[in-house]
Amino acid sequence: MTKTASLTANQHRFLQNLFPGTDYLTTPEQMLVFETDASRLTGVPLAVVRPQTEEQIVELMRWAHTERIPLYPRARATNVVGLCVPEKPGIVISTLKMNRIIDVDADDFVAVVEPGIVTGDLQKHVEAMGLFYPPDPASFGISTIGGNVATCAGGMRAVKYGVTREWVLGCRVVLPGGKVIECGGRNHKNVVGLDLTRLMVGSEGTLGVMSNITLKLMPKPEATASLMAGFSSLEDAMGAVSSVFRAGILPTALEFMGAEVLDCLARLTTVPWPQGDNGARAVLLFRLDGSEAALPHDLKRLHTALQNGQSTPVWLEQGIGSEQEEPLWEIRRLINPASFYVAPNKISDDVTVPRGRLLTALLGIRRIADESGLTILTFGHVGDGNIHVNVMHDASDPDQKERAQKAKLAVMEHVLALRGTLSGEHGIGLTKAPYVHRQLGEEERRIMRDIKSAFDPHHIMNPGKAF
Amino acid sequence: MTKTASLTANQHRFLQNLFPGTDYLTTPEQMLVFETDASRLTGVPLAVVRPQTEEQIVELMRWAHTERIPLYPRARATNVVGLCVPEKPGIVISTLKMNRIIDVDADDFVAVVEPGIVTGDLQKHVEAMGLFYPPDPASFGISTIGGNVATCAGGMRAVKYGVTREWVLGCRVVLPGGKVIECGGRNHKNVVGLDLTRLMVGSEGTLGVMSNITLKLMPKPEATASLMAGFSSLEDAMGAVSSVFRAGILPTALEFMGAEVLDCLARLTTVPWPQGDNGARAVLLFRLDGSEAALPHDLKRLHTALQNGQSTPVWLEQGIGSEQEEPLWEIRRLINPASFYVAPNKISDDVTVPRGRLLTALLGIRRIADESGLTILTFGHVGDGNIHVNVMHDASDPDQKERAQKAKLAVMEHVLALRGTLSGEHGIGLTKAPYVHRQLGEEERRIMRDIKSAFDPHHIMNPGKAF
Numbered sequence: 001m002t003k004t005a006s007l008t009a010n011q012h013r014f015l016q017n018l019f020p021g022t023d024y025l026t027t028p029e030q031m032l033v034f035e036t037d038a039s040r041l042t043g044v045p046l047a048v049v050r051p052q053t054e055e056q057i058v059e060l061m062r063w064a065h066t067e068r069i070p071l072y073p074r075a076r077a078t079n080v081v082g083l084c085v086p087e088k089p090g091i092v093i094s095t096l097k098m099n100r101i102i103d104v105d106a107d108d109f110v111a112v113v114e115p116g117i118v119t120g121d122l123q124k125h126v127e128a129m130g131l132f133y134p135p136d137p138a139s140f141g142i143s144t145i146g147g148n149v150a151t152c153a154g155g156m157r158a159v160k161y162g163v164t165r166e167w168v169l170g171c172r173v174v175l176p177g178g179k180v181i182e183c184g185g186r187n188h189k190n191v192v193g194l195d196l197t198r199l200m201v202g203s204e205g206t207l208g209v210m211s212n213i214t215l216k217l218m219p220k221p222e223a224t225a226s227l228m229a230g231f232s233s234l235e236d237a238m239g240a241v242s243s244v245f246r247a248g249i250l251p252t253a254l255e256f257m258g259a260e261v262l263d264c265l266a267r268l269t270t271v272p273w274p275q276g277d278n279g280a281r282a283v284l285l286f287r288l289d290g291s292e293a294a295l296p297h298d299l300k301r302l303h304t305a306l307q308n309g310q311s312t313p314v315w316l317e318q319g320i321g322s323e324q325e326e327p328l329w330e331i332r333r334l335i336n337p338a339s340f341y342v343a344p345n346k347i348s349d350d351v352t353v354p355r356g357r358l359l360t361a362l363l364g365i366r367r368i369a370d371e372s373g374l375t376i377l378t379f380g381h382v383g384d385g386n387i388h389v390n391v392m393h394d395a396s397d398p399d400q401k402e403r404a405q406k407a408k409l410a411v412m413e414h415v416l417a418l419r420g421t422l423s424g425e426h427g428i429g430l431t432k433a434p435y436v437h438r439q440l441g442e443e444e445r446r447i448m449r450d451i452k453s454a455f456d457p458h459h460i461m462n463p464g465k466a467f
Numbered sequence: 468m469t470k471t472a473s474l475t476a477n478q479h480r481f482l483q484n485l486f487p488g489t490d491y492l493t494t495p496e497q498m499l500v501f502e503t504d505a506s507r508l509t510g511v512p513l514a515v516v517r518p519q520t521e522e523q524i525v526e527l528m529r530w531a532h533t534e535r536i537p538l539y540p541r542a543r544a545t546n547v548v549g550l551c552v553p554e555k556p557g558i559v560i561s562t563l564k565m566n567r568i569i570d571v572d573a574d575d576f577v578a579v580v581e582p583g584i585v586t587g588d589l590q591k592h593v594e595a596m597g598l599f600y601p602p603d604p605a606s607f608g609i610s611t612i613g614g615n616v617a618t619c620a621g622g623m624r625a626v627k628y629g630v631t632r633e634w635v636l637g638c639r640v641v642l643p644g645g646k647v648i649e650c651g652g653r654n655h656k657n658v659v660g661l662d663l664t665r666l667m668v669g670s671e672g673t674l675g676v677m678s679n680i681t682l683k684l685m686p687k688p689e690a691t692a693s694l695m696a697g698f699s700s701l702e703d704a705m706g707a708v709s710s711v712f713r714a715g716i717l718p719t720a721l722e723f724m725g726a727e728v729l730d731c732l733a734r735l736t737t738v739p740w741p742q743g744d745n746g747a748r749a750v751l752l753f754r755l756d757g758s759e760a761a762l763p764h765d766l767k768r769l770h771t772a773l774q775n776g777q778s779t780p781v782w783l784e785q786g787i788g789s790e791q792e793e794p795l796w797e798i799r800r801l802i803n804p805a806s807f808y809v810a811p812n813k814i815s816d817d818v819t820v821p822r823g824r825l826l827t828a829l830l831g832i833r834r835i836a837d838e839s840g841l842t843i844l845t846f847g848h849v850g851d852g853n854i855h856v857n858v859m860h861d862a863s864d865p866d867q868k869e870r871a872q873k874a875k876l877a878v879m880e881h882v883l884a885l886r887g888t889l890s891g892e893h894g895i896g897l898t899k900a901p902y903v904h905r906q907l908g909e910e911e912r913r914i915m916r917d918i919k920s921a922f923d924p925h926h927i928m929n930p931g932k933a934f
Contacts, residue, residue, distance in 0.1 A: 107709060107823025130715060152658045163656060165665070166633055179910045186821040188851035189630060189891035191619045191669050192899075193907050193934045194915045198632070198665040202658050219715040242574060248597060248686040248758075291715075291768050294761030301758050354653040356574025384655035424656035432659075440660050443646045447921050448661045454917035467660045 005089045007046050011067065015047055015091070018059050023050040023097070034092045036085060037077035039431060043086035045072070050094045054174065054211035057093070061209065062178030064091065070463050071176075073205045075116050075144035079151065080348060081429030083204055087464045093209060095146050101125060102212060109217045110169060110186050115146025115210050119153075122215075132220040134161035137425065149213055152202030154425035156253035156287070159383030163425075165201045170214040173200060173207070176456045186214055199451070204427055205462040207455040221289035224252070225299045226325035229306055229313035230273035230280025234258065234366075236311035237282035238359040241382055243309025244286075245355075249302055253287040254383030258362065260342075260369075261335055261379045268338040271331065273315050280314055284382075285332055287325070295320060335379055342375045343392035345401075347408045351415040352386040352424030364414045365389060372407040374400065386424035412438070428466045436467055472556045474513050478534065482514055482558070485526050490517040490564070501559045503552060504544035506898055510553035512539070517561045521641065521678040524560070528676065529645030531558065537930050538643075540672045542583050542611035546618065547815060548896030550671055554931045560676060562613050568592060569679060576684045577636060577653050582613025582677050586620075589682075599687040601628035604892065616680055619669030621892035623720035623754070626850030630892075632668045637681040640667060640674070643923045653681055666918070671894055672929040674922040688756035691719070692766045693792035696773055696780035697740040697747025701725065701833075703778035704749035705826040708849055710776025711753070712822075716769055720754040721850030725829065727809075727836075728802055728846045735805040738798065740782050747781055751849075752799055754792070762787060802846055809842045810859035810867075814875045818882040819853040819891030831881040832856060839874040841867065853891035879905070895933045903934055 007015070016024050025031055025048040035042045046069070051057050064071050070090025077084040086092055099116035106129050113122060120141040123133050136155035137143060143153070149171065154163045161167075170184025173196075184190060184197035200207060231237040237256065244251070257265070259281045265271050273280035288298050299318060306313055319325045339346060353361045362378055365387075369376035372391075380388035389411055393404035412422060412435060422432055422439050437445070448467045452459065474482070483491050492498055492515040502509045513536070518524050531538050537557025544551040553559055566583035573596050580589060587608040590600050603622035604615060614620070616638065621630045628634075637651030640663075651657055651664035667674060698704040704723065711718070724732070726748045732738055740747040755765050766785060773780055786792040806813060820828045829845055832854075836843035839858075847855035856878055860871035879889060879902060889899055889906050904912070915934045919926065 105821070105823055106713065108821040109712070109823075110821065130713065152662075154656050154658075158656065162629075162633060165662070166629060175910070181911045181914065182908060183911070185888065186886055187819045187888045187891065188822060189621050189625065189819045189848075189853045190888040191621075191890050191892060191894050192888055192903060193895070193911065194918055195619075195632070195665050195669055196911065196914065198662050199918075202662055219712050219717050222715050245576070245686050246573065246597065248689050250686050290757070290761065291765050293764035293768065294757065297760035297764070298758050301760065352654045352656045354572070354575040354577065355655060356572055356576075381656075386656045419653055421652065421654045421657040421659055423658050424654065425658060427658050428660070436659060441649060443642070444648045444650070444660065444663065447648065447663065450921035451661055451666075451918055454914050454921065 014063060015049060018056055019049045019051065023052065034074070034094065037074070037082060038080045039082035039085065039429065041082040041085045041430060044089065045086045045092040046089050048092045048094060050097045052097045054172070054180070057174045057209050057211055058178045058180060060093070061174050061176050064460055065176040065178065065458060068458050068460060070460050072462055073209050075147045076142055078139040078143040078147065079427065079429060081426050081431045083151065083427055083429035083465060085430055087430060098211070104129060104131065106131060108186055111215045111217055112212055113145050113215065114212055115144060117145050119143055119145055119148055126217055127220055130220050131217040133167060133215060133217055135164045135167055145213055145215070146210055149201055149210065150203065150205050151427045154381065154386065156255060156381060158381065159254050160250055160252040165198055167216050168197055168201050168213065169216050170197055171200055171210045172212050173210050175208045176458065176460050184214065188216060202427070204429065204466040206452055206466050207461060223292040223295050223321065224287055224289045224325065225295050225318065225320040226328050227286045227299065227302055227316060227318040228328045229284050230315040231282045231311060232278070232280070232314050234282045234362055235359065237284055238362070239311035240284060240306055240309050240313065241358070244302065244305050247301070247305035249305055251286045251383060252289045254381070255285040255332055256379055256382040257283045257335070258378040260375050261377050264338040264341045264377070265331060265334055267341045268334055269331070272317055278314065285328060339377055339390055339392060342377070343394050345393050345395040347391040347404050349389045349408065349411060350380070350386060350424050350426045351389060351411060351420055351422065352384070353415055353418045353420035355385045357418045357420070358382055358385060361387065361415060361418055361420065365411055368407050368410045368414065372403045374403055374407055376407065430465060433465060440467065481530060482516060485523055486516045486518065490519065501541070501561065504541070504549060505547045506549035506552065506896065508549040508552045508897060511556065512553045512559040513556050515559045515561060517564045519564045521639070521647070524641045524676050524678055525645045525647060527560070528641050528643050531927055532643040532645065532925060535925050535927060537927050539929055540676050542614045543609055545606040545610040545614065546894065546896060548893050548898045550618065550894055550896035550932055552897055554897060565678070571596060571598065573598060575653055578682045578684055579679055580612050580682065581679055582611060584612050586610055586612055586615055593684055594687055597687050598684040600634060600682060600684055602631045602634055612680055612682070613677055616668055616677065617670065617672050618894045621848065621853065623722060623848060625848065626721050627717055627719045632665055634683045635664055635668050635680065636683050637664055638667055638677045639679045640677050642675045643925065643927050651681065655683060669894070671896065671933040673919055673933050674928060690759040690762050690788065691754055691756045691792060692762050692785065692787040693795050694753045694766065694769055694783060694785040695795045696751050697782040698749045698778060699745070699747070699781050701749045701829055702826060704751055705829070706778035707751060707773055707776050707780065708825070711769065711772050714768070714772035716772060718753045718850060719756045721848070722752040722799055723846055723849040724750045724802065725845040727842050728844050731805040731808045731844070732798060732801055734808045735801055736798070739784055745781065752795060806844055806857055806859060809844070810861050812860050812862040814858040814871050816856045816875065816878060817847070817853060817891050817893045818856060818878065818887055818889065819851070820882055820885045820887035822852040824885045824887070825849055825852055828854065828882060828885055828887065832878055835874050835877045835881065839870045841870055841874055843874065897932060900932060907934065
């Protein structure tokens with residue numbers, strides 16, 4: 001792929017001229033942070049560049065295309081599957097200096113932003129104008145729109161509002177070779193030509209570099225309410241999920257926490273649900289949104305659906321408005337720190353199954369946990385079948401490490417047998433790339449490679465990732 | 468593209484064997500209906516085949532790929548832009564015999580269907596189970612899911628629920644050459660590989676033939692309500708649209724009818740709004756949906772937003788539940804028959820502009836009407852900036868015909884200058900293909916062609932269409 005494993009003097013000069021001062025980094029100390037992402041895998045970049053304009057990206061892409069040098073775009077690198085890791089020698093492109101909000105239009109209901117803007121910052125900005133950008137990956141406070149679009153980030157509100165894909169109207173993309181294409185635009189409906197916009201969404205940096213992104217916004221819902229309910233068994237909790245949907249209710253968010261998660265939360269904090277013999281062994285957390293006047297009625301309806309279903313909660317608590325709701329959601333956010341009470345290491349996956357197969361999936365994962373002798377935490381977005389699976393283990397014990405790896409593979413096989421998917425949110429990156437062929441056929445992958453070649457004929461964009 | 472303008476004896480025999488009896492049509496009488504679509508343009512098919520199984524499509528695609536014979540998939544052919552017209556000699560594939568509902572799963576919230584199922588039939592079927600498939604193109608009672616997916620059909624409810632794209636989870640596609648790919652699946656979240664599913668959506672039959680389609684469903688909203696409001700001017704009506712969104716209300720549907728439309732409706736039927744000097748010169752029609760208990764509150768909120776906005780309606784009427792709402796929507800459906808009171812012919816377009824530029828777009832279209840001396844009807848889905856434009860004229864008068872054509876082009880230029888799009892719903896097909904370059908750049912189209920080649924290297928699928 002590369003002609004050299006280090007830059008020539010000419011190449012070095014070119015980059016230095018294009019990216020003045022500290023926008024061009026080459027020392028090991030400067031590059032340290034750019035070697036890795038949240039996967040903790042590492043690579044060694046030849047150099048790091050920090051463009052501030054599209055023109056710089058154009059020049060860079062023209063040059064890298066000719067020189068056949070791999071490029072690794074990244075923003076905050078919160079990705080857990082090694083998507084941002086420069087596996088082969090190449091140039092890391094940090095988009096963090098391109099973080100402007102170019103335009104938020106309350107009449108068009110669009111925001112045009114540069115890729116490096118932090119999602120939560122954009123959300124605060126538009127919410128102050130009465131507007132709303134629904135996608136809320138767990139990382140929204142630290143991850144960027146560019147990264148969210150590149151991975152088609154999900155989040156809790158996806159049950160009602162869908163994932164990032166549904167909120168991207170267009171993007172400008174610099175291609176290897178330096179040409180710039182305009183995909184989509186500011187229109188909420190647009191059926192002219194093949195849908196290049198959504199092809200970019202979730203493409204994991206393998207096709208080009210986005211220089212700006214146009215997002216669809218909606219009016220901010222007037223109010224929200226939340227309800228947390230505890231059940232005496234996993235079966236009861238999943239029965240309740242089904243009762244709620246069958247009652248015609250589409251919650252904004254519907255989160256789940258399994259028994260093992262409840263146990264470790266109880267070690268970290270004072271939990272609100274009853275414990276012990278008649279306590280909660282599975283918890284659901286709902287959020288609703290809507291108009292202020294209508295919300296109490298909708299909350300009551302949810303309450304009724306839960307009480308009248310086949311499986312009644314052993315406990316519930318509800319709140320209207322962020323002050324009342326916040327304590328319920330705070331518990332949800334403690335799962336990650338609490339998990340380390342179980343074991344120092346985890347293998348995280350975010351498998352997804354068709355919504356109706358959740359119980360089968362979760363029972364199977366419990367069986368795999370029993371067989372492996374390890375604790376497997378299950379929680380997440382059951383509203384859309386998306387389960388976070390943490391295989392807890394002590395990686396300093398080779399036997400545990402091996403059992404954890406075997407358990408991970410068993411979960412994957414189990415999920416695929418249920419016609420689920422390897423990833424609902426995190427993407428493929430490096431860590432799941434070896435397993436993609438178990439889900440995608442040869443011809444599907446051939447087409448994906450050919451599409452990639454249409455954008456990136458020399459395959460310099462984020463090589464080794466995705467498919 | 469084709470070796471011959473008629474089939475050889477061998478080719479004839481092959482098709483006859485593959486499609487027994489009346490599933491293979493060759494006489495001019497049998498093929499008449501397959502020459503055209505709702506565009507009224509015509510072509511001459513070499514033959515028409517009506518597959519009943521995927522296996523037949525596989526064999527056909529293997530053969531046509533080798534023989535380099537163009538293929539034209541079609542279902543009900545309600546398309547108005549010539550998408551189904553066999554412009555060059557080739558085989559028309561009617562998918563109408565593949566119209567089964569394979570599976571509707573109330574737990575997975577998916578429907579798996581063959582492409583030939585009529586959208587409205589599927590909707591009735593799933594609604595009886597408490598489920599809901601939101602996309603509602605005007606043709607829903609006569610058009611098919613296959614056609615809706617191929618064109619990324621829109622509809623009135625797109626304001627709240629998005630277009631067809633948002634509701635397609637997966638599809639099986641037979642490629643030229645006979646290989647079958649599986650795009651997406653039954654999972655509500657899935658980020659494994661490039662998004663081939665949404666690439667198929669809106670691809671206008673240029674990539675392959677879908678043999679089945681997996682749709683996402685949601686719980687059926689408990690109740691609906693509608694409100695129709697008349698305004699003394701176009702400016703006031705557009706001001707009200709803005710007031711409603713700014714009040715944080717996201718209606719399910721938001722339709723508009725311009726003054727010229729109101730005039731011709733009054734000639735066909737008894738209209739409910741006041742006419743004359745202080746009468747309505749623009750009408751908005753809203754639909755809301757939600758829970759039964761909440762809906763009256765939401766309707767009141769809409770009412771308040773309209774009364775408190777800058778521009779108060781001169782008249783309004785509202786209804787809760789389909790019996791009360793139906794008369795309001797019946798008027799909307801009369802636009803097409805009423806339009807012929809103005810002139811015997813129309814050039815229809817469905818341009819879309821960023822939502823905030825609606826007033827500018829509509830004022831510009833009125834100016835173009837004045838200059839052309841023709842009546843231009845404007846109505847449609849203003850909730851997402853999608854305006855149906857009917858240039859009314861008498862095509863038997865060459866001068867009128869020419870002025871109509873000029874007016875159409877002027878509307879297009881005007882819309883593109885506002886950063887709008889040539890089509891929000893109808894697609895490109897044959898009739899808009901000559902104008903695509905005005906919206907899409909050379910590099911965007913080069914990539915689309917290369918992507919097409921990845922699916923269809925000999926360009927046998929629906930040649931001459933789309934891009």
